[in-house]
Amino acid sequence: MSHESVDPGTSSQVGAGRLRAIQVGLLGIGTVGGGTFAVLARNREEIRRRAGRAICIATVADRDTARAAQVVAASGVDAAITADAWSVVQDPAIDIVVELIGGYTIARELVLAAIAAGKHVVTANKALLAKHGNEIFAAARAAGVMVAYEAAVGGGIPIIKALREGLAANRIEWIAGIINGTSNFILSEMRDKGLAFETVLREAQALGYAEADPTFDIEGIDAAHKLTLLSAIAFGTPIEFDRAHVEGISNLDALDIRYAAEFGYRIKLLGITRRTPAGLELRVHPTLISERRLIANVEGVMNAVLVKGDAVGSTLYCGAGAGAEPTASAVIADLIDVARTLSADPEHRVPHLAFQAESITAVPILPMADVHTSCYLRMRVLDRPGVLADIARALADQGVSIEAMVQKEPGVGEASVDIIMLTHPTIERSVDAAITLIEALPAVQGRVTRLRREPLL
Amino acid sequence: MSHESVDPGTSSQVGAGRLRAIQVGLLGIGTVGGGTFAVLARNREEIRRRAGRAICIATVADRDTARAAQVVAASGVDAAITADAWSVVQDPAIDIVVELIGGYTIARELVLAAIAAGKHVVTANKALLAKHGNEIFAAARAAGVMVAYEAAVGGGIPIIKALREGLAANRIEWIAGIINGTSNFILSEMRDKGLAFETVLREAQALGYAEADPTFDIEGIDAAHKLTLLSAIAFGTPIEFDRAHVEGISNLDALDIRYAAEFGYRIKLLGITRRTPAGLELRVHPTLISERRLIANVEGVMNAVLVKGDAVGSTLYCGAGAGAEPTASAVIADLIDVARTLSADPEHRVPHLAFQAESITAVPILPMADVHTSCYLRMRVLDRPGVLADIARALADQGVSIEAMVQKEPGVGEASVDIIMLTHPTIERSVDAAITLIEALPAVQGRVTRLRREPLL
Numbered sequence: 001m002s003h004e005s006v007d008p009g010t011s012s013q014v015g016a017g018r019l020r021a022i023q024v025g026l027l028g029i030g031t032v033g034g035g036t037f038a039v040l041a042r043n044r045e046e047i048r049r050r051a052g053r054a055i056c057i058a059t060v061a062d063r064d065t066a067r068a069a070q071v072v073a074a075s076g077v078d079a080a081i082t083a084d085a086w087s088v089v090q091d092p093a094i095d096i097v098v099e100l101i102g103g104y105t106i107a108r109e110l111v112l113a114a115i116a117a118g119k120h121v122v123t124a125n126k127a128l129l130a131k132h133g134n135e136i137f138a139a140a141r142a143a144g145v146m147v148a149y150e151a152a153v154g155g156g157i158p159i160i161k162a163l164r165e166g167l168a169a170n171r172i173e174w175i176a177g178i179i180n181g182t183s184n185f186i187l188s189e190m191r192d193k194g195l196a197f198e199t200v201l202r203e204a205q206a207l208g209y210a211e212a213d214p215t216f217d218i219e220g221i222d223a224a225h226k227l228t229l230l231s232a233i234a235f236g237t238p239i240e241f242d243r244a245h246v247e248g249i250s251n252l253d254a255l256d257i258r259y260a261a262e263f264g265y266r267i268k269l270l271g272i273t274r275r276t277p278a279g280l281e282l283r284v285h286p287t288l289i290s291e292r293r294l295i296a297n298v299e300g301v302m303n304a305v306l307v308k309g310d311a312v313g314s315t316l317y318c319g320a321g322a323g324a325e326p327t328a329s330a331v332i333a334d335l336i337d338v339a340r341t342l343s344a345d346p347e348h349r350v351p352h353l354a355f356q357a358e359s360i361t362a363v364p365i366l367p368m369a370d371v372h373t374s375c376y377l378r379m380r381v382l383d384r385p386g387v388l389a390d391i392a393r394a395l396a397d398q399g400v401s402i403e404a405m406v407q408k409e410p411g412v413g414e415a416s417v418d419i420i421m422l423t424h425p426t427i428e429r430s431v432d433a434a435i436t437l438i439e440a441l442p443a444v445q446g447r448v449t450r451l452r453r454e455p456l457l
Numbered sequence: 458m459s460h461e462s463v464d465p466g467t468s469s470q471v472g473a474g475r476l477r478a479i480q481v482g483l484l485g486i487g488t489v490g491g492g493t494f495a496v497l498a499r500n501r502e503e504i505r506r507r508a509g510r511a512i513c514i515a516t517v518a519d520r521d522t523a524r525a526a527q528v529v530a531a532s533g534v535d536a537a538i539t540a541d542a543w544s545v546v547q548d549p550a551i552d553i554v555v556e557l558i559g560g561y562t563i564a565r566e567l568v569l570a571a572i573a574a575g576k577h578v579v580t581a582n583k584a585l586l587a588k589h590g591n592e593i594f595a596a597a598r599a600a601g602v603m604v605a606y607e608a609a610v611g612g613g614i615p616i617i618k619a620l621r622e623g624l625a626a627n628r629i630e631w632i633a634g635i636i637n638g639t640s641n642f643i644l645s646e647m648r649d650k651g652l653a654f655e656t657v658l659r660e661a662q663a664l665g666y667a668e669a670d671p672t673f674d675i676e677g678i679d680a681a682h683k684l685t686l687l688s689a690i691a692f693g694t695p696i697e698f699d700r701a702h703v704e705g706i707s708n709l710d711a712l713d714i715r716y717a718a719e720f721g722y723r724i725k726l727l728g729i730t731r732r733t734p735a736g737l738e739l740r741v742h743p744t745l746i747s748e749r750r751l752i753a754n755v756e757g758v759m760n761a762v763l764v765k766g767d768a769v770g771s772t773l774y775c776g777a778g779a780g781a782e783p784t785a786s787a788v789i790a791d792l793i794d795v796a797r798t799l800s801a802d803p804e805h806r807v808p809h810l811a812f813q814a815e816s817i818t819a820v821p822i823l824p825m826a827d828v829h830t831s832c833y834l835r836m837r838v839l840d841r842p843g844v845l846a847d848i849a850r851a852l853a854d855q856g857v858s859i860e861a862m863v864q865k866e867p868g869v870g871e872a873s874v875d876i877i878m879l880t881h882p883t884i885e886r887s888v889d890a891a892i893t894l895i896e897a898l899p900a901v902q903g904r905v906t907r908l909r910r911e912p913l914l
Contacts, residue, residue: 158623166615169789332626
């Protein structure tokens with residue numbers, strides 16, 4: 001399959017130029033693959049004007065060849081179709097392999113095979129890179145090929161490029177991101193409409209914003225995959241997904257969203273990574289953010305990443321974090337980047353993980369008990385004298401000080417009330433100990449709800 | 458001046474590596490130059506870990522050699538100091554010239570001389586590029602050198618990189634940006650505190666946010682310089698600053714900020730460029746934006762650029778738009794980028810204006826009268842029967858339809874009232890004609906105030 005079959009008009013212009021068309025093998029033509037195919041076809045002239053050469057999908061590999069044929073036909077351009085991804089990664093005519101299959105197993109094998117065959121790789125697979133990125137980047141380095149993954153974090157937002165290149169002058173201090181659109185949609189709907197988690201999850205599934213098995217999205221795993229990549233390229237460390245603290249939103253009570261709002265806060269599922277003298281923080285959890293902060297107002301399926309650098313200060317990047325064409329936008333930007341590096345010697349390229357491989361240094365990742373956070377605590381207590389004093393004593397004994405507190409009036413006929421406290425920043429092990437003490441008090445009913453609060457300054 | 462004098466520790470590591478240190482000549486060590494020097498010194502190890510080689514300022518040229526010596530000494534590293542910028546641009550030991558002098562004249566001559574001497578150039582000079590960019594980029598192309606200018610737009614926000622590379626898959630539809638921090642600070646303060654323009658301008662000058670001669674900032678000229686560059690790289694057109702429609706904020710009445718708020722809008726000085734079938738819009742003016750939009754909530758000296766691409770949808774980039782270290786962050790990111798391209802052949806580089814030079818195509822820029830906008834109209838009228846009917850008739854005759862209207866009650870003892878109208882989108886020449894008719898009505902006092910309103914969807 002030569003580029004002529006994709007776009008005769010473009011190919012003749014390229015023939016008049018200096019650079020041959022780039023031949024791409026596309027593995028997987030589902031949602032993002034279909035978007036990539038469609039955008040490359042629709043904007044081929046715009047892309048050629050920028051890249052100085054055509055970028056053509058020569059071959060599409062998908063188990064569902066009928067669906068692949070349909071997508072290709074709908075785009076009005078031509079490409080070979082095969083069910084055999086292995087033939088694509090070994091095809092001598094292919095310059096770049098785009099992996100959009102997902103998952104850890106076959107995707108890993110195909111990516112490693114493509115690298116071994118000297119192909120450059122573009123992937124949107126955050127799970128693969130979070131789990132096997134160190135191995136994949138080492139193989140790519142040994143083979144002298146690029147592995148580009150802008151689409152793996154933040155969909156179409158060029159956040160990897162911003163961190164790796166745009167902010168390369170900075171010592172990065174921290175990153176905080178809304179990097180899972182599904183959970184942000186659910187939280188926005190819970191707040192807007194006062195609905196329960198389960199109700200909104202079903203709505204999100206009906207709208208196609210959540211998958212049939214939503215675990216990765218709602219339990220924070222997808223956000224942790226992405227955060228792990230951001231952390232490595234921000235701080236020049238290996239990828240250490242297994243060390244991330246991960247909490248999702250499935251246990252979040254609509255009540256806490258309402259109480260947080262009374263204090264002027266919104267709750268977002270944030271991925272946070274921060275450099276501290278003792279080590280790195282790497283954590284995903286529901287977080288209270290002042291509603292006056294821009295990122296607190298990023299609603300629905302939108303993503304946003306806030307980066308604090310020592311020179312630039314805070315910069316914020318927002319946009320669609322998922323979807324066929326936003327993700328395709330990032331995949332194709334990577335294709336153009338890789339096309340430009342084809343002739344460059346590897347030592348002049350932007351390193352895979354932003355830092356030169358020999359400069360990557362492991363930094364300890366702090367256990368959550370060693371992280372300093374401000375907390376939101378909610379507890380249900382019997383409405384009788386002395387309870388508040390006991391709770392305040394438990395907190396004080398652990399060195400946890402209270403910044404704000406509200407005690408709700410009991411409902412009609414109710415004997416217990418909600419107490420909500422915001423604490424000053426404290427090491428988490430002290431809060432853990434205080435919560436244990438509070439939950440042991442006879443007047444305290446059930447568990448204490450603890451959420452974290454971040455100033456993001 | 459060799460890199461050894463800058464950082465012996467780094468140089469020995471570089472000696473052990475493969476790439477020699479990059480030698481930079483810095484022209485101008487005022488605010489941004491001083492910041493660049495300081496950040497390069499402070500983060501030299503972080504930068505070397507990313508770039509794979511040291512980046513050293515070998516020589517600083519500034520008329521004020523005493524100030525230069527002070528800045529250099531404060532950074533704890535060494536550099537030669539000269540009052541003669543011409544010697545720097547011709548020094549064979551220099552790889553990259555950083556131009557931070559500002560202005561159109563000497564800066565232009567020095568940049569052209571550096572290019573002629575085969576140096577790559579990094580500049581933060583938006584005025585220079587908006588006026589002479591076509592000439593400078595043509596010279597750079599002929600000489601096979603790079604001219605990088607991330608710092609020219611949006612301070613430390615990597616917006617040029619996002620547009621040129623991160624969004625390269627997209628057909629850009631429009632860009633709207635808060636790209637002048639001084640005017641955004643003034644507008645934020647006017648709204649927050651209900652103060653008059655002149656009062657806040659004096660405050661901004663006292664705080665160092667506005668210059669003694671604030672014309673470029675408050676009259677929209679600086680924003681138009683930046684917008685012109687964004688427009689060229691978004692649409693693949695030449696730089697045409699002289700065709701921009703430019704209105705500043707110096708005539709903005711605090712009353713209109715208040716009335717706009719009553720309708721749910723904030724007023725921002727926006728630079729807007731948009732692709733339409735008839736040509737390009739290229740305009741800077743105060744703009745009403747719904748307060749529910751994220752960009753409407755970007756306050757103070759912060760900048761924000763909203764980009765709409767056909768594949769990615771809307772993406773937003775926010776951060777400090779000026780200041781010593783934020784701007785230095787962008788200058789140094791450019792230095793790292795250019796360092797990486799030193800060995801690349803020019804046709805593989807990212808083109809200066811995002812599109813390949815031979816693909817740049819002039820597109821007509823629409824005169825403001827041909828642009829479609831929604832308007833905010835305020836007029837003061839005698840409070841007597843029939844006036845509103847006459848005004849409505851004038852608008853209807855020109856095909857301008859009203860989306861919302863408020864008529865204020867007259868003040869005690871006053872015979873006239875304010876009428877505020879929001880119009881549906883109409884071609885501006887029709888609004889111009891309607892305003893002429895309205896101002897001719899006997900019951901209408903003074904001029905009609907017209908502001909534009911943008912949905913940014």
